[in-house]
Amino acid sequence: MHLPGQARHGARVLIVEDDFEIARMLSETLVENGMAVQIAESGAEMDVLLRNGKFDLIVLDVMLPGEDGLSICRRLRLETTIPILMLTALGEEIDRVVGLEIGADDYVTKPFSARELTARIRALLRRTAYPSQERARPKVLRFNGWQVDLIRRQLHDPSNARVATTTHEFDLLLAFCRNAGRVLSREQLLGVTHAGLAGPIERSIDVHVSRLRQKIEKDARDPVLLKTVRLGGYLFTATVEEA
Known part of the structure; x- marks a missing residue:
């Protein structure tokens, strides 16, 4: 999935989301906040982007075609410490706990506001940056x-x-x-x-x-x-x- 205006420099965020409208909204919001964004519609596309570039944070949807987000998160945690923010329509506590147990750093449920998501992304990025x-x-x-x-x-x-x-x-x-x-x-x-x-x-x-x-x-x-x-x-x- 390619969206315009993604070449700006800043924190590099990889969005793994197969819903075009949600991906577009997230991309536009993060770019407006000075971040560089790339989008993958599946785990396979994500793997290609991770092999070819470096990212500071991953926004990962749970419900994806093929390999689901929970499986992807579990796999990523065996390979990398990159912050992962899970994005899902599931809202029960058990689902949030499962996300945390497999290594997610934060968990946002749909519907959500772009402002809230941006704030959480910034919070994660601040904690992973090395403070002066x-x-x-x-x-x-x-x-x-x-x-x-x-x-x-x-x-x-x-x-x-x-x-x-x-x-x-x-x-x-x-x-x-x-x-x-x-x-x-x-x-x-x-x-x-x-x-x-x-x-x-x-x-x-x-x-x-x-x-x-x-x-x-x-x-x-x-x-x-x-x-x-x-x-x-x-x-x-x-x-x-x-x-």
Whole structure:
């Protein structure tokens, strides 16, 4: 699908949407806000564009011809940490939770306003950009052999292998590292990570914590580093060092 006026420079957004009118509206709105946009009508077209270019964010519709958006999101999360905003007509909480569980960074249901979607895209882009004030802080945090690269926003395990994380997972881990030994409530974590953008569902934090445990704990069912505090929230028990 090709739409005019997509050559402007700025954040590079890939829209994966087979509805022409929705794609046109989104494209025009984002271009007006200084972003560069390309559109794919299916997962196959998306793959071609990803091979041939770099993008800062993907807006991904759930209902697509062929491979659906949830399957695409799950596949992308095995390969990349690019922020993914899911777009769907489904509005039940279970659908939002599924989207978060497979690695989506935000979830917007139709009908939606272009202004709201643009605001959410900008919020995701701000959190994935490396803030200038961060340069005065440590560049790497270490705990139990793990390394958190603040500049590249990457997580490396004790063998130095990179472990893929979503935007929210990385923000959540960063919040825990900077508050090690302190109980953080779900409300505090929602404020730090903006994980509630997908809807007013406190469970979104539990979903992200669960996914994070699967990556950093030896046994996610019996967590040692990231403990649940009954009626309190979560406690990160590791000793964190700055470098």
